[in-house]
Amino acid sequence: MPQASTPTTFHTGSHWGVSQAHVHAGRLTSLTPHPQDPQPAPLLEALPSALYHESRIAQPMIRQGYLEHGPASNRAGRGVEPFVPVSWDKALDLLAAELGRVQQTYGNEAIFASSGWASAGVFHHAGSQLFRFLNGLGGYLNTVTNWSFGAASVIVPHIVGSMDPLTRLTSWPTLRDHTKLLVMFGGMAPKNLQVQSGGLVQHRTLDWLRQLRQAGVEYVNISPMRSDAADQLDAEWLAVRPNTDTALMLGLAHTLLVEGLHDADFLARYCVGFERFRAYLLGESDGQPKDAAWAAAISEIPAEHIQRLARRMAAVRTMITVSWSIQRADHGEQPYWAAMTLAAMLGQIGLPGGGVGFGYGATGGNGNASARMPQPKLPTGSNPIKTFVPVARFADMLLNPGASYDFNGQRLTYPDVRLVYWCGGNPFHKVQDLNKLLRAWQRPETIIIHEPWWTPAARRADIVLPCATTLERNDLGVSMSDGCYFAMQQAITPVGQARSDYDIYRALATRLGFAERFTEGRSEMDWLRHLYAEARQQAAQQQLDLPPFEALWEAGMVEVPRPEHPPVLFTAFRQDPEANPLKTPSGRIEIFSETIHSFGYDDCPGHATWLEPAEWLGSPQTAQYPLHLLSNQPNARLHSQLDCSTVSRQAKVANREALWLHPTDAAARGIRDGEVVRVYNTRGACLAGAVVTEAIRPGVVQLATGAWFDPEDPATLGSLDKHGNPNVLTLDKGTSKLGQCSSAQTVLVQVARLTEAPPPLTAFTPPAMGASVGA
Ligand SMILES: Nc1nc2c(c(=O)[nH]1)N[C@H]1C(S)=C(S)[C@@H](COP(=O)(O)OP(=O)(O)OC[C@H]3O[C@@H](n4cnc5c(=O)[nH]c(N)nc54)[C@H](O)[C@@H]3O)O[C@H]1N2
Ligand SMILES: Nc1nc2c(c(=O)[nH]1)N[C@H]1C(S)=C(S)[C@@H](COP(=O)(O)OP(=O)(O)OC[C@H]3O[C@@H](n4cnc5c(=O)[nH]c(N)nc54)[C@H](O)[C@@H]3O)O[C@H]1N2
Numbered sequence: 001m002p003q004a005s006t007p008t009t010f011h012t013g014s015h016w017g018v019s020q021a022h023v024h025a026g027r028l029t030s031l032t033p034h035p036q037d038p039q040p041a042p043l044l045e046a047l048p049s050a051l052y053h054e055s056r057i058a059q060p061m062i063r064q065g066y067l068e069h070g071p072a073s074n075r076a077g078r079g080v081e082p083f084v085p086v087s088w089d090k091a092l093d094l095l096a097a098e099l100g101r102v103q104q105t106y107g108n109e110a111i112f113a114s115s116g117w118a119s120a121g122v123f124h125h126a127g128s129q130l131f132r133f134l135n136g137l138g139g140y141l142n143t144v145t146n147w148s149f150g151a152a153s154v155i156v157p158h159i160v161g162s163m164d165p166l167t168r169l170t171s172w173p174t175l176r177d178h179t180k181l182l183v184m185f186g187g188m189a190p191k192n193l194q195v196q197s198g199g200l201v202q203h204r205t206l207d208w209l210r211q212l213r214q215a216g217v218e219y220v221n222i223s224p225m226r227s228d229a230a231d232q233l234d235a236e237w238l239a240v241r242p243n244t245d246t247a248l249m250l251g252l253a254h255t256l257l258v259e260g261l262h263d264a265d266f267l268a269r270y271c272v273g274f275e276r277f278r279a280y281l282l283g284e285s286d287g288q289p290k291d292a293a294w295a296a297a298i299s300e301i302p303a304e305h306i307q308r309l310a311r312r313m314a315a316v317r318t319m320i321t322v323s324w325s326i327q328r329a330d331h332g333e334q335p336y337w338a339a340m341t342l343a344a345m346l347g348q349i350g351l352p353g354g355g356v357g358f359g360y361g362a363t364g365g366n367g368n369a370s371a372r373m374p375q376p377k378l379p380t381g382s383n384p385i386k387t388f389v390p391v392a393r394f395a396d397m398l399l400n401p402g403a404s405y406d407f408n409g410q411r412l413t414y415p416d417v418r419l420v421y422w423c424g425g426n427p428f429h430k431v432q433d434l435n436k437l438l439r440a441w442q443r444p445e446t447i448i449i450h451e452p453w454w455t456p457a458a459r460r461a462d463i464v465l466p467c468a469t470t471l472e473r474n475d476l477g478v479s480m481s482d483g484c485y486f487a488m489q490q491a492i493t494p495v496g497q498a499r500s501d502y503d504i505y506r507a508l509a510t511r512l513g514f515a516e517r518f519t520e521g522r523s524e525m526d527w528l529r530h531l532y533a534e535a536r537q538q539a540a541q542q543q544l545d546l547p548p549f550e551a552l553w554e555a556g557m558v559e560v561p562r563p564e565h566p567p568v569l570f571t572a573f574r575q576d577p578e579a580n581p582l583k584t585p586s587g588r589i590e591i592f593s594e595t596i597h598s599f600g601y602d603d604c605p606g607h608a609t610w611l612e613p614a615e616w617l618g619s620p621q622t623a624q625y626p627l628h629l630l631s632n633q634p635n636a637r638l639h640s641q642l643d644c645s646t647v648s649r650q651a652k653v654a655n656r657e658a659l660w661l662h663p664t665d666a667a668a669r670g671i672r673d674g675e676v677v678r679v680y681n682t683r684g685a686c687l688a689g690a691v692v693t694e695a696i697r698p699g700v701v702q703l704a705t706g707a708w709f710d711p712e713d714p715a716t717l718g719s720l721d722k723h724g725n726p727n728v729l730t731l732d733k734g735t736s737k738l739g740q741c742s743s744a745q746t747v748l749v750q751v752a753r754l755t756e757a758p759p760p761l762t763a764f765t766p767p768a769m770g771a772s773v774g775a
């Protein structure tokens with residue numbers, strides 16, 4: 001740790017890039033991108049301005065009522081009562097005692113633990129630290145699936161026996177050399193390429209997409225938003241109605257079938273159940289042929305366009321890509337199943353540059369061939385508690401303990417959670433229907449959060465522990481998608497009294513009597529050396545020579561050779577399906593799944609099916625709420641992270657989150673560009689700043705996720721959010737009984753011009769403080 005007043009430079013890294021931190025007189029002055037990064041993410045600029053922002057949490061804090069009256073007291077006071085700053089010892093003693101009490105009284109199943117994206121780095125990985133600590137304590141209630149591609153993570157293994165169509169995407173060079181047509185359902189939004197979980201040295205995807213274009217690839221962007229395809233791609237824009245991609249895919253499939261353009265040999269040799277699907281497609285099973293005219297009426301893509309696209313897809317080497325956003329919607333399983341089915345009908349699965357891939361462009365590393373390199377991880381130990389809950393059912397779980405529900409063929413029961421421990425995520429960003437969440441939030445007896453900043457979740461906790469950021473601790477970065485290990489060095493002393501999650505858990509484990517088990521006697525730097533040494537040893541076994549830790553720490557980065565012949569998805573299966581069967585019950589692609597059929601779910605039948613979403617532009621609710629709201633990922637943030645930074649705040653409009661709407665919809669409401677608007681439905685209301693643009697189709701508005709929730713009156717449920725968090729509007733409903741994942745993209749709203757003066761924003765002002773309590 002440097003004390004010098006001469007400028008010093010450190011290696012560092014984040015989810016949005018590897019960089020150097022420049023420090024002067026002990027303070028961070030700037031970050032500069034890694035010299036090898038051809039297109040550094042603008043997000044890189046965010047951390048410096050947020051690092052010393054007044055919304056950093058200065059020291060441990062306890063909600064006043066909780067401190068005075070103990071667990072379970074005045075739970076409606078969360079987010080309303082002031083906080084009392086306390087010493088670390090006081091906070092840790094209290095928390096250790098509370099963990100012991102809940103464990104003794106209700107058992108470890110009553111302890112719910114969750115995380116989120118937190119920061120890059122494999123040692124200070126917030127989730128791993130939390131789960132390792134709680135496993136040391138005897139376990140916790142775990143979650144399954146995920147927010148990003150949760151519905152896919154349940155349905156895709158049923159169809160192809162693995163997650164390969166998401167995790168082993170055919171890589172860019174193969175697409176450049178073989179693909180002629182790239183049909184992108186949900187586009188490939190350039191904004192999302194800034195980010196890669198764990199870090200990324202080189203941002204190259206836009207360059208790849210340009211190379212593909214130069215090689216003659218034609219792009220079709222099927223999305224309500226034109227901006228989901230970079231301008232340079234000259235993509236044809238099919239401005240589909242949100243949540244109707246399944247119908248569109250069925251219309252394409254129907255055209256292939258009736259025009260005899262489908263690959264019957266492929267379907268017979270590599271798939272099961274096409275006959276059942278065929279009967280549905282032709283309307284034999286339900287009286288409704290899924291022809292192009294039918295699909296046009298639902299999706300608002302003209303029938304001739306659908307037919308023409310189907311013929312083009314059959315004529316040339318076609319890669320179908322589907323964004324993750326499309327399955328983050330009611331019945332989100334269906335478009336993924338329909339896309340697999342469509343690709344099977346085209347018969348190009350397993351050929352270079354053909355078939356289907358899910359999530360190209362979702363993050364900056366997707367589509368790169370992963371290097372064969374060991375991936376060090378902090379071991380979390382094993383969890384004796386076997387009960388789990390799907391991530392997106394968090395509010396339902398708290399509101400309905402003991403109630404039963406369906407999940408992927410199982411009948412499960414919501415456990416009775418008494419304590420919520422969140423470390424590295426923001427529930428008041430990620431969960432849908434925040435007014436429902438606010439009700440659920442009053443159920444647990446204790447809520448604990450580790451956070452660097454006063455996020456809306458931290459403001460609503462009982463015990464808030466200030467956490468150090470990446471620049472305030474040492475870590476090891478790993479980027480599988482560009483084959484690097486990188487150093488993440490402590491550049492400054494922690495701001496305020498912040499401590500790393502590791503130090504916090506170590507202190508708690510000491511109080512709870514399992515310090516040795518938790519630390520294994522290692523300091524932070526010991527752990528980094530240990531994790532890297534293990535990786536180095538494994539690498540040696542696969543003839544990969546990694547330099548010693550000191551060399552990595554000095555150079556800042558170690559690169560691993562990338563595969564020369566990147567794999568093509570499903571080649572072995574295509575070459576010999578008998579010798580290389582898929583891990584499905586049939587060993588083949590399941591166009592019809594007996595397993596799913598046997599569950600008897602009305603919202604997920606045995607083959608890809610068009611099922612009307614709970615809310616969409618074709619539903620009767622449009623009489624009151626005529627606009628479909630897309631809450632996609634923000635350009636100027638990672639989720640809710642660093643919303644207080646200048647990068648995120650410069651992207652606001654009239655000091656609110658930007659809401660995109662089409663000129664026709666704006667004119668009909670008398671809304672002008674830059675004005676503050678009110679967005680509302682039966683679940684809630686928020687303010688936003690209008691951006692009037694033709695880059696979005698009529699009838700659809702877009703409000704990115706992550707503005708820090710800022711209700712006008714925190715003591716009243718349903719109060720207007722002054723800032724523009726779309727989750728006050730979204731629907732908290734499982735995608736289906738199969739996946740039970742987030743339906744965030746299924747929501748109708750109305751928008752109106754705000755006639756009165758907007759209330760001032762308070763999201764970035766720390767909560768009120770009560771009198772401080774000594775050690
Ligand atoms: N800058 C930035 N990048 C990020 C993130 C971030 O927060 N900020 N988050 C990262 C994470 S965690 C994830 S999971 C990925 C997510 O990756 P995605 O899920 O692909 O990202 P989104 O931005 O939610 O959605 C992409 C586009 O899908 C379109 N879309 C939405 N609904 C529909 C629909 O029903 N039909 C069609 N055809 N299109 C639709 C929207 O126009 C939207 O812009 O992004 C990652 N990248
Ligand atoms: N409406 C709508 N909602 C969505 C989505 C959507 O498309 N629409 N997308 C969903 C998706 S795909 C995702 S992935 C989720 C994302 O949801 P989250 O992952 O929960 O969101 P983040 O804002 O990344 O939260 C990470 C928090 O960790 C804090 N943090 C950073 N580093 C550390 C650390 O080292 N330790 C600790 N203790 N904390 C740290 C950050 O300050 C931040 O508050 O949101 C979901 N919610």
Ligand SMILES: [Mo]
Pocket residue numbers: 147148149
């Ligand atoms: Mo995500």
